[in-house]
Amino acid sequence: MTKTLIHGAEVLVGNDQFAEVSLLIDGDRIAAILPKGETVAGAKALDASGRLIIPGLVNGHTHSHGALSRGGVPDDAILETFLSGSAWLNVNRSHDDLALCAQLSAVELIRKGCTACFDLFIELPGPTVEGTHAVAHAYHEVGLRAVVAPMIADQTIYQALPGLLDAFDGPLKDAVAALSLPDWDSTMAVCSEALRDWPVPMDRVRPGIGPTIPLHCSDPFLQACACLSDDIGLPLQTHLAETRMQQIMAQRKYGTSLAEHLSELGVLSPRFSGAHGVWLSDVEVALLAEAEAGISHNPMSNLRIGSGIAPVRRMADAGVTMGIGTDASNTSDGQNMFEATRLAATLSRAHSIDSAAWVRTREAFDMATIGSARLLGFDRLGQIAEGWLADLVFLDASYCHYTPRRALLDQIVFAETGAAVREVMIAGRMVFAGDRILTLDETALRSRAFAAAERITHANAEARVMNAAAAEVVKGFCLRNCAAH
Numbered sequence: 001m002t003k004t005l006i007h008g009a010e011v012l013v014g015n016d017q018f019a020e021v022s023l024l025i026d027g028d029r030i031a032a033i034l035p036k037g038e039t040v041a042g043a044k045a046l047d048a049s050g051r052l053i054i055p056g057l058v059n060g061h062t063h064s065h066g067a068l069s070r071g072g073v074p075d076d077a078i079l080e081t082f083l084s085g086s087a088w089l090n091v092n093r094s095h096d097d098l099a100l101c102a103q104l105s106a107v108e109l110i111r112k113g114c115t116a117c118f119d120l121f122i123e124l125p126g127p128t129v130e131g132t133h134a135v136a137h138a139y140h141e142v143g144l145r146a147v148v149a150p151m152i153a154d155q156t157i158y159q160a161l162p163g164l165l166d167a168f169d170g171p172l173k174d175a176v177a178a179l180s181l182p183d184w185d186s187t188m189a190v191c192s193e194a195l196r197d198w199p200v201p202m203d204r205v206r207p208g209i210g211p212t213i214p215l216h217c218s219d220p221f222l223q224a225c226a227c228l229s230d231d232i233g234l235p236l237q238t239h240l241a242e243t244r245m246q247q248i249m250a251q252r253k254y255g256t257s258l259a260e261h262l263s264e265l266g267v268l269s270p271r272f273s274g275a276h277g278v279w280l281s282d283v284e285v286a287l288l289a290e291a292e293a294g295i296s297h298n299p300m301s302n303l304r305i306g307s308g309i310a311p312v313r314r315m316a317d318a319g320v321t322m323g324i325g326t327d328a329s330n331t332s333d334g335q336n337m338f339e340a341t342r343l344a345a346t347l348s349r350a351h352s353i354d355s356a357a358w359v360r361t362r363e364a365f366d367m368a369t370i371g372s373a374r375l376l377g378f379d380r381l382g383q384i385a386e387g388w389l390a391d392l393v394f395l396d397a398s399y400c401h402y403t404p405r406r407a408l409l410d411q412i413v414f415a416e417t418g419a420a421v422r423e424v425m426i427a428g429r430m431v432f433a434g435d436r437i438l439t440l441d442e443t444a445l446r447s448r449a450f451a452a453a454e455r456i457t458h459a460n461a462e463a464r465v466m467n468a469a470a471a472e473v474v475k476g477f478c479l480r481n482c483a484a485h
């Protein structure tokens with residue numbers, strides 16, 4: 001493969017300082033950082049004058065299936081009413097729909113300066129080898145770096161939350177009681193086959209495993225996920241203490257907190273990450289740190305569905321590996337890593353005027369790059385340094401966010417929205433330039449998305465009505481339980 005010499009830009013070196021240097025790209029890596037003006041025989045020159053080059057942002061937590069669910073989450077939804085009331089959005093989806101979602105999701109992420117993601121995608125009623133591989137192929141072809149993790153459970157929300165079914169009566173109770181998911185051992189057999197026999201090269205798109213929410217997975221299921229993660233080195237991610245309701249239900253179901261329960265089961269490890277971690281106690285945070293586990297902080301989703309503000313300072317200080325994620329275009333309405341990074345920095349300031357307690361811009365940027373990369377299990381990803389992966393975002397230095405310029409990294413974290421993203425390179429290959437994704441036809445993709453969304457809405461009309469009625473009961477159940485604690 002030809003080497004490329006990127007010159008003329010100001011480059012954020014080592015997530016620390018901007019410098020006028022050239023980057024020599026060889027294959028999928030940054031082979032060298034060279035002084036301005038230096039030439040390399042045989043290397044193709046890429047003029048990046050007028051650009052600020054930063055490492056691509058890494059999304060620690062999302063769900064590609066959310067790409068076809070935009071507008072499907074009611075304005076007043078909390079997590080539990082989203083899970084019950086918006087379930088209809090995820091049924092009657094084909095393998096093509098799963099691939100379409102991954103493509104849509106990848107396009108949004110790339111356009112907004114993100115070059116890698118941890119995707120917990122769902123296939124219902126349970127994962128298949130073909131569906132999982134369709135998602136992997138989609139990312140491989142678009143060019144995004146990704147961990148593809150089937151999101152799995154063996155209990156519906158009505159089975160998972162103690163006492164919830166008793167809150168229902170009449171035909172609606174019969175309807176929700178009749179819902180079920182496949183046995184955990186058959187789900188694990190499929191996952192094992194799909195993830196061991198990986199259909200695309202592992203350098204950029206890798207397998208992972210996503211037991212959805214501990215309460216929704218039986219204990220042997222969680223342990224089987226951890227074993228598979230151990231066996232073949234898979235990153236494992238679950239939604240951890242996302243809502244207060246989850247902790248209340250954990251006390252009722254396990255007699256202990258969520259992370260303490262996972263610790264007792266032997267599920268915590270350096271490959272483990274929890275998404276959200278809004279309601280973790282000091283004891284739980286210490287257990288995560290001791291296990292060298294991580295948390296993906298997803299501030300936009302936490303705000304949108306009223307889950308709360310995660311204790312990022314407390315988790316980071318305890319030594320938990322912190323990444324940042326967007327969550328999906330369902331509960332976050334979009335996937336903007338710049339927005340998530342800005343929120344990680346600014347929300348930390350809500351409770352104190354002592355800046356020692358704040359997430360500073362550099363720390364937020366590190367979380368959104370090298371921090372999330374660790375959750376994905378990728379080495380040498382998330383900063384511009386020799387030997388590191390060539391995942392780069394080129395920002396327009398003349399854009400209003402950078403006029404005038406005084407503290408560039410602060411201006412990026414506090415002001416960038418993705419509007420200044422002009423080119424995106426992933427694994428040494430340009431995937432976005434000239435306001436166009438270079439690896440697929442976005443017009444055709446849009447037509448497919450509209451057609452699929454219309455088909456899904458039509459096919460699931462009955463389920464939608466039932467889900468909406470169930471969500472009302474779930475809402476009452478959550479309000480009563482939270483008020484009682």
Ligand SMILES: [Zn+2]
Pocket residue numbers: 061062063239275327328
């Ligand atoms: Zn999520």
